[in-house]
Amino acid sequence: MIVAVVGLGKIGVPLAAQFASKGARVIGYDVDGARVADIAAGRNPIAGEPGVDELIASAAGDGTLRATTDARAAVAEADVVVLIVPVDVDDGQRPDFALLDAAVDAIAPHLARAPGGPLLIVETTVPVGTTRGRVGGRIAAATGRSAGSDFALAFSPERVSSGSVLRDLRIYPKIVGGIDQASSGRALAFYRAVLDAEVIAVRDAETAEFSKLAETTYRDVNIALANEFARIGDGLGVDVLQAIEVANTQPYSHIHAPGAGVGGHCIPVYPHFLRAAGERGVAAPAAAAHDGPQRHGRPPPHTLAVTAGGATPLISAARAINDGMAAYAVGRLGDALGTLAGATVVVLGLSYRAGVKEWRHSSAFGLARALSEAGAHAYVHDPLFPADEVRACGLEPPPRFPLPADAIVVQAWHPQYRPEGECAIDFAAFAGLRAVLDPRAALEPAAVRAPGVRYVGVGR
C-alpha cells in the first residue's frame, strides 16, 4: 500500500512515521522544502514528539518513507491520500480554507487513475460539509472526477495532541465517516491496517466532521464555565481550584481549569466553525449519503441545504469569556501592584501551553496587549523560540534574561523553566520583583512568595 501524507507538520510527520511503521510505503508532501529535506535525510523536523525521531530515521533509511515538494510525485501512485493541512480562522473569525484549498488544487490533477481510484481522507478539522462539498467539489470542478465513483472520499478527525501523538494514536478510538458506504468501508479498512486503536465508523462524513467540532467546543465551553467560576470565586475570596478539584470527585462532574484564556489552533478555533454554521442557518446536506440515493456519477453538492441553525449564544459567550481572561488576569496583577503604569513585566512562555512550540492563538498575545494597554512594558520570553521568532510574532523579547522586573506572568511553564531545566527560573534573580501572576496555577504559591513578592492567581 502506498500512502501519501499531505502536510508534514506537527501531526503529519508522526502520522507518516506511524503508517510507515505498519508496513505502508509512505510519501510525505509539503510546500516547505526544509521539512521535506529533513525527512529525506532521516531527520525528524518536529521536536518534542516521543518515538518519532527513531521511526523517521529507520523508515527513511530503508526507503519506506520518502518526502517531496512535488505534488504529482507524491500522489500519482498513492492508494491512500491523507490531507492534514490546517484550516484556521481569519481576522473576522471566519474559516480560512486557503491552505487546504491550495493543497487540494495541487494534488487534484495527479490522483491515481486506477479503477475505483484512490481513497482520499481529510483529517484536518473542518466545518461540517467541507469534505463532501468543498474538497470533493473542488476536485470535481478541476478534473471532472467525482467522489464516490472516480475516487473514495472520507473524513476522519485527528484527535491526538502535540507531544503525545504516537501514544494517542494507539489509544484514542479513530472515527471514520465516508461520503458513501464504499468510502467508509475503505477508510475503515485503511485505519485498521495502520493503527492499533479501535476504529469506529459513523453514519457519514458530516457526522465525523461534527464529532470533532463537538469535542473541541465542549472543552471551550467547559473552560469558560471554569473561568466564570474563577471570577465569582475571586470576588468571594474562595479557592475555586480546590472547589473544582473536590467537585470533580462526583463522577458526573468534569469541570476543567480556569486560566488566562484558551490557545493553540484547535480549541479557540473550532467553536467558530459551529457558530458560523449555526448563525448562517446552514446544515449538512439534507440527504445523508447512506440513506438517500447514491450520488455516484454526479458532482457533490456545492451548496448546502438550509435545514436548521440559529444563534449559538452558549458557544459565542464561551469564546468571549475565554478571550477576556487575559485582560482579567492582568487586571488582578494591576490590583496587586497598585498600578501597572510604567511597570516592567516579563511574560514567561510565548507557547499556548507548556512543552509545545506553538504560538498560534496563544494567550501570550492577549496578556502582552493587556499589559501594554495598562501602561506596562511587556517582554515575552520563551526558551523554545529564539528572539527573532518572538519578534516575528509582533512581541518584544527581553534584552537579557533574567532582568530587573516588577512582575512575572507565567503563561507557559515549560519544563525548561522548572528547577531541573536548562532555563530554571530563580525568582530572586529578577531584581525588584513585586508580584508573580500565575493564571494556570503552574506554581506552588509558597515557592514564589518572598519578602515583598506577591503571588497572584486566577481562581486561587
Ligand SMILES: NC(=O)c1ccc[n+]([C@@H]2O[C@H](COP(=O)([O-])OP(=O)(O)OC[C@H]3O[C@@H](n4cnc5c(N)ncnc54)[C@H](O)[C@@H]3O)[C@@H](O)[C@H]2O)c1
Ligand atoms: N497540532 C495539534 O495538536 C493538532 C491536534 C489534533 C488535530 N490537529 C489537526 O492537524 C492539522 C494540522 O496541524 P499541525 O499542527 O500539523 O499543523 P502545522 O502548522 O504544524 O503543519 C501544517 C503543515 O502543512 C504544510 N502546508 C501548508 N500549506 C500546504 C500546501 N498547500 N500543501 C502541502 N502542505 C502544506 C505546512 O508547510 C506545514 O508543514 C490541524 O489543522 C488540525 O486540524 C492538530
